[in-house]
Amino acid sequence: MSLKSYDLIVIGSGPGGEVGAIRAAQLGLRVALIEKRAHLGGTCLNVGCIPTKALLESAKFWKKLQNADKHGFSLIKASFRWDDILGNKDKIIETQRKGLKFLMKKNKVDVYQGLGQFRSEHEIDVISTHDGKTETLFGHHILLATGSEVSQIPNIKVDGKVIHTSDTIINIEKVPQSMLIIGGGVIGLEFASLFSSFSSKVTVVEMMDTVLAGEDRDCVNELLRQFKKKSIKVITGTKVLSVEKKENSCEVELSDETRELFDCILVSIGRKPVIQNLCLEEVGLHTKNGFISSNAHYQTNISHIFAIGDIIQTPALAHTASAEAIHAVETIAGKNPRLINYETNPSAIYTFPEVAGIGRTEESLKADGISYQVAQFPFAPIAKAKIEESTEGFIKIIYSQPYKQILGVHIVGAKATELISEFVLGSVLEATLDDIGHAIHPHPTISESIQEAAHSGLGGPIHL
Ligand code: FAD
Numbered sequence: 339m340s341l342k343s344y345d346l347i348v349i350g351s352g353p354g355g356e357v358g359a360i361r362a363a364q365l366g367l368r369v370a371l372i373e374k375r376a377h378l379g380g381t382c383l384n385v386g387c388i389p390t391k392a393l394l395e396s397a398k399f400w401k402k403l404q405n406a407d408k409h410g411f412s413l414i415k416a417s418f419r420w421d422d423i424l425g426n427k428d429k430i431i432e433t434q435r436k437g438l439k440f441l442m443k444k445n446k447v448d449v450y451q452g453l454g455q456f457r458s459e460h461e462i463d464v465i466s467t468h469d470g471k472t473e474t475l476f477g478h479h480i481l482l483a484t485g486s487e488v489s490q491i492p493n494i495k496v497d498g499k500v501i502h503t504s505d506t507i508i509n510i511e512k513v514p515q516s517m518l519i520i521g522g523g524v525i526g527l528e529f530a531s532l533f534s535s536f537s538s539k540v541t542v543v544e545m546m547d548t549v550l551a552g553e554d555r556d557c558v559n560e561l562l563r564q565f566k567k568k569s570i571k572v573i574t575g576t577k578v579l580s581v582e583k584k585e586n587s588c589e590v591e592l593s594d595e596t597r598e599l600f601d602c603i604l605v606s607i608g609r610k611p612v613i614q615n616l617c618l619e620e621v622g623l624h625t626k627n628g629f630i631s632s633n634a635h636y637q638t639n640i641s642h643i644f645a646i647g648d649i650i651q652t653p654a655l656a657h658t659a660s661a662e663a664i665h666a667v668e669t670i671a672g673k674n675p676r677l678i679n680y681e682t683n684p685s686a687i688y689t690f691p692e693v694a695g696i697g698r699t700e701e702s703l704k705a706d707g708i709s710y711q712v713a714q715f716p717f718a719p720i721a722k723a724k725i726e727e728s729t730e731g732f733i734k735i736i737y738s739q740p741y742k743q744i745l746g747v748h749i750v751g752a753k754a755t756e757l758i759s760e761f762v763l764g765s766v767l768e769a770t771l772d773d774i775g776h777a778i779h780p781h782p783t784i785s786e787s788i789q790e791a792a793h794s795g796l797g798g799p800i801h802l
Contacts, residue, residue, distance in 0.1 A: 352380020713795025
């Protein structure tokens, strides 16, 4: 019996796989997309970016309602219904899932629901999620986009009731009164912002001596200052020694010799690539440190097999996975795409306040002995920031002399994840501080702070 044959088989339908499948189809390739979950969209849509941002938006809404009186509104009694907040999040996810299904149909991508595994270099077995039957597909090219999963701590057993990971906490039945978050990375701190907004007493414990390692220190310190105001406790340089599960709580022992009872624990110590279910040994694909090895075109040691997203050792971000997927399939289609410059790849953290950055940090420049200057401007003097009650934080531009080339930008503030996009384009176009200072920004907007930050490196800001 002849096998169904495709120009490209994509395994995994996260922001890497789904984008790669659509772009390949647009380029005229015959594409199969294999996904083991019940729904398309991967970690990002089902348990990651989208559910967390939907919940964080509800938290912002709640904060605004609590401030209603200041704006001249009288609410008889403001309260929230957690069930409906979860329901709103689920509706958003469902709409996006439907959208993806429609896009696959529109682009004539054949979707297979099942586990994809190598049978040989060009053959992929799909073990159906529905009936367990195996169908083998032939692919001239294969794009691996199987993403990542939560890392767990061996002696802390996740039960999805009292002890959670990010996969389960997004559906927690009620807001816990107290919560311990193990791990001060991006995901842990976003959940700290979320649950403290709904009045959970949140403690974050981090083993290293800082949270958000790799982010700009001034931004992190400002975030921690704001966390303190919200009574979020952050303990660094401390390990969890033991967790004793009680009926509806956990007693936790920390290496600073304290013991405390929490209603809920979130284990958020990072994620690991999902590659062990692919039967890589059948084809001898090279890996390093648990990641698939690939070159600048995302091609593995087997020239027709490509790998992108969280399974390769580049920043584990949804937009990075999508950009890599587009590059990989354009390479497969014989285009000559531009290489991805990771210096122009932004980070976006949706804490309250948000943190976003691009390019070099002061710390990394110092470590490399590169001289630089800093131009900085706070949001507080900006009228629109006052109107939107977003006066916390600042924009910091790091640049070099004599041409004022921008080396890095770091923003902490309510709109940081939107504002950073100006610098994404700026860095792609190699904009200088002069260019940013010369660009007229609309008034009144929070983006005026960008021009003001540039002015502060060009002879002085206007409104400070
Ligand atoms: P994934 O999205 O992980 O998708 C991989 C898919 O492959 C999965 O659906 C999986 O079921 C499937 N799969 C695996 N093995 C097989 C197999 N053998 N056969 C068939 N299917 C298989 N990033 C951001 O940029 N912004 C954010 O705001 C953000 N927030 C996040 C919040 C949370 C709580 C989490 C957990 C992550 C967040 N991320 C965020 C990270 C982001 O979700 C990931 O970087 C991104 O999803 C990686 O995309 P991917 O396509 O590589 O893999």
